[in-house]
Amino acid sequence: MQSPLGDRLYRTITTVCAAAIPFVLVLLTAVVVRAAWPALALHAGDLAFGRTWDVPHERFGAVPAVVGTLLSSLIALAIATPLALGVAIFTVDIGPRRLHEPVAFLVNLLAAIPSVVYGLWGVFVLVPMLRNTIMPALLPFGAVMPLFRGPAYGPSLLAASLVLAIMILPYIASVSREVLRAVPQTQREAALALGATRWEVVRDAVLPAARSGLIGGVMLGLGRALGETLAVAMVIGNRHAIPDSLFDPAYTMASLLANEFAEASSDAHLSALMAVAALLLLITLLVNLLARWLVQRVATGLPGSRWT
């Protein structure tokens, strides 16, 4: 039997559910920006240009946290991107077929490890290793490479970037893998027929077709790195200053929020933290939108894609 009432009800319910997602995003942005408004109105200049974060005196310079966020994320990207691309190429085109799925699975497992476990590992394994072995070994280069200047405490921009690199590697690798697999097989066959070696197939027939999707994948990784909170808060050293070297402790917006939000007692402090949250939200929104758009461009029109 046809039941128009049931159909109408079904359509209404699913539409409301679908509308919940844009609603949440708009509400989220509105709520955070509104809560940040007093700080934006009073301390906008300080937030945007100040370097001092002094709560009792209501000095809220957010520059060190913003710079720390960008630096740690970009260094993590620089470490993770070549590895992730290598893994993706390995698991789609180059490595032995038998290893494709197992390697992809193992790398994906990295994404299943909770952030706090990375932090724990960072605090008790990575940081001591940096302090006792790696940093002392790199310090002699400090004379020529200002990136490696001491003192080498351990908790540092470098520690945070390394943990972040491990954490975003699986995301970049799996998006890249998806994008590479979406490149039509005929394109590979054509290159092979022209006498290309396996690497040349990848370089000339696969990578150019997948380029914007790969960039999108890297940007998704960037989005993750910018917002990652606890693992970074546990190893970056939490110092309100712009780091001069990889060995310096630093701060990020997310770890600043993690450390101070629950203890914020004055309205001014709370509102300043809200402003930091709003900034983080806007940056990650933009990065994610751009990344999705890029991935979508490659994925559209290909079989099995969500965007067809």
Added chain:
Amino acid sequence: MTTRARQRQRRGQVMTVLTWIAAAVAVIPLVLILAQLLLNGLLQLTPTFFTQMPSPPGVRGGGVANAIIGSIMLVAIAMSVAVPVGIGAGLYLAEHRRGRFALVVRLLADVLSGLPSIVLGIFAWELIVRPSGHFSAWAGGIALGLLVLPLVTIATEEMVRLVPVALTEAALALGFSRWRTALAVVLRTAMPGIVTAVLIAMSRAAGETAPLLFTAFGNPFWSVDPSRPIAALPLQIYSYAQSPYDEWRAQAWAGALVLLILVTIISVAGRAVVGARAKLLSAVTPRVGRVDE
């Protein structure tokens, strides 16, 4: 062979070796982290660790019973918010494939899933904790729910799209109404895949810490009251790891091992269902053609 050909071949070999190295290097951190977890956590894992309450610093023993219960409650709240809405939204997206609104929702679901979880926590704080005046399991659960909502939506859409169109058409031809077709035929066929995705989303919610810092807040005592601060396993690990006491640090490792085991069990259960899905689909597909349209 010409020199040029030999050069090209050598180049290919070098790149092949490089991708092998990349694959190996990418797997090393996983091995290192798992090894450390087992090494430092396994000895601490006594039966009392699961059944007792946290002990004060310096006192041996003690466990995370309250944190396990708290985590279960938080995840339950999160899933009961996110699963119905997510499935509804996923059904909508699968049905209105190219609609303009569907395109926007699809994009925003992806964007929402990429937002920093700590911002979701701040949102829940401003929405629930500030007006009510105290931290609560409700706030924590809702923050986690927002985290998993897009994951459930995206997965539901993908699973529903794997359901053969001919199956839907057959149901409609038999006189099923649209909503009954959607629920009894489409959703039911896609269900194993959706269950898998829900379980994987659940394991992510169980491991999240950042949005709980100022919503659930943590609680060293026994509490099952959802309107009060509540303990959670990741929060407990976080505070133990930051503490100066050796006993607590050792417990942080044990807690991390328990958390990882929990997360793994949930997602392995999910993958077991994936196997079921493959079987289910292969049972219907030979008669109706290709699975992916």
